[in-house]
Amino acid sequence: TAVLQPFQKDELDEALEKASMKDNKTVIIAVVNKAYVEGEVVPNMLDLFLEGFLAGENTRELVNHLMIVAVDQTAYDRCRYRGLHCYRLVTDGVDFMGEKIFMSKDFIKMMWSRTLFLTDILKKGYNFIFTDSGIHFVIDFGEEAFNFEFIKNDN
Numbered sequence: 001t002a003v004l005q006p007f008q009k010d011e012l013d014e015a016l017e018k019a020s021m022k023d024n025k026t027v028i029i030a031v032v033n034k035a036y037v038e039g040e041v042v043p044n045m046l047d048l049f050l051e052g053f054l055a056g057e058n059t060r061e062l063v064n065h066l067m068i069v070a071v072d073q074t075a076y077d078r079c080r081y082r083g084l085h086c087y088r089l090v091t092d093g094v095d096f097m098g099e100k101i102f103m104s105k106d107f108i109k110m111m112w113s114r115t116l117f118l119t120d121i122l123k124k125g126y127n128f129i130f131t132d133s134g135i136h137f138v139i140d141f142g143e144e145a146f147n148f149e150f151i152k153n154d155n
Contacts, residue, residue, distance in 0.1 A: 028128070029069055
């Protein structure tokens, strides 16, 4: 059985601090593995994901608040090569490099690892927007879209 390792606090803190929006500690998070960063298709999924920020309407600056969470070494190396904010998520006993079949043991471990990781980010006082790297940011909805103060219970 795989045991989830404690997260590498120093590296995570550093990545969050660099990527977060300074006024509200919000970070955009996307998880990638080897399949997203290389392969037979050029451009790859990571390239297309980043292109959405560059080609979108007022979205170029959002890349500065993007933290790529790499679940294998190949994805981490490619992220670092691209000069992005990167974090290497390690789960002991599981190789996330390849495809995981929906609801298989490794898929469940991957989902729990991701959930615990996101919980750790919240415990550190950060807000996050979790996105899939297949999503393209084509419009910046303005700062109010990332202001979580407006969510209040008036009852």
